[in-house]
Structures are given as structure tokens and as C-alpha cells.
Amino acid sequence: MVLISGDSIKWPNxxxxxxxxxxxxxADAKVKLxxxxxxxxxxTRxxxxxxxxxxxxxxxTVFEERLYWxxxxxxGVLTANKFTGNDFKT
Known part of the structure; x- marks a missing residue:
């Protein structure tokens, strides 16, 4: 089992x-990341x-080279490139 913790994880949901x-x-709603x-x-990235x-x-969720959340x-559903976070769309 792998456990991730630290200051960048407050409310993973x-x-x-x-x-x-x-x-x-x-995704973490508390620290907005x-x-x-x-x-x-x-x-970690x-x-x-x-x-x-x-x-x-x-x-x-992840599909091909995009994240959807x-x-x-x-x-609504939002999306961005899973490697860079760029190319944001709604």
C-alpha cells in the first residue's frame, strides 16, 4: 500500500x-488543485x-491525454490536458 500525504493534500475528493x-x-477541493x-x-506532479x-x-476521470472533472x-464537466493542465475547456 502506498500512502501519499503532505501539505498539498487537505481534502482529496x-x-x-x-x-x-x-x-x-x-483533486483536492480545499487547496484547489x-x-x-x-x-x-x-x-508527484x-x-x-x-x-x-x-x-x-x-x-x-482520465481519457487519453485529457482529465475530466x-x-x-x-x-458542468471541465477538461484540461493531463500532462500540462493547459487547454482548459468547459
């Missing part, structure tokens, strides 16, 4: 596995940190 890249993605790490809890784009994310405040 979205979790997704990227089987092809062997990464775990999570989406991060990822490999299956062993190493190589900040994908998105934004108080505008991540008001209250609560569900997350829902947000209680945005009332």
Missing part, C-alpha cells in the same frame, strides 16, 4: 487511475492549481 501512464490523479503521482507514490478553475472539484460551482 476526486480520484482517477491512468492505467496506460501508471499514474494516480486526485489536481495532482498526480506514479503507482508507487513517487514523481502538480497538474492544475487554480481558484478560478477549481472552485470545488468532486469527481475526476465535475465541479459543484461550475455545474
Amino acid at each position: 476526486g480520484l482517477a487511475l491512468d492505467i496506460l501512464e501508471q499514474r494516480v490523479y486526485w 489536481i495532482m498526480s503521482c506514479d503507482y508507487w507514490g513517487e514523481n 502538480l497538474v492544475i492549481r487554480s481558484h478560478q478553475r477549481l472552485k470545488h472539484p468532486f469527481s475526476l 465535475t465541479d459543484w460551482d461550475h455545474e
Whole structure:
């Protein structure tokens, strides 16, 4: 079992596995970010940190090169590139 902890994790409430890249993605509504790490809890990456784009994310999935998530405040599905966090769309 791998446990991820630290100052950047306060209220994780979205979790997704990227089987092809062997990464775990999570959204945290408290600190307004989406991060990822490999299956062993190493190589942590900040994908998105934004108080505008991540008001209250609560569900997350990965498909091909994109992340998709829902947000209680945005009332819709949002998406961005899973590697860079760029190319944001609603």
C-alpha cells in the first residue's frame, strides 16, 4: 500500500487511475488543485492549481491525454490536458 500525504493534500475528493501512464490523479477541493503521482507514490506532479478553475472539484476521470472533472460551482464537466493542465475547456 502506498500512502501519499503532505501539505498539498487537505481534502482529496476526486480520484482517477491512468492505467496506460501508471499514474494516480486526485483533486483536492480545499487547496484547489489536481495532482498526480506514479503507482508507487513517487514523481508527484502538480497538474492544475487554480481558484478560478477549481472552485470545488468532486469527481475526476482520465481519457487519453485529457482529465475530466465535475465541479459543484461550475455545474458542468471541465477538461484540461493531463500532462500540462493547459487547454482548459468547459
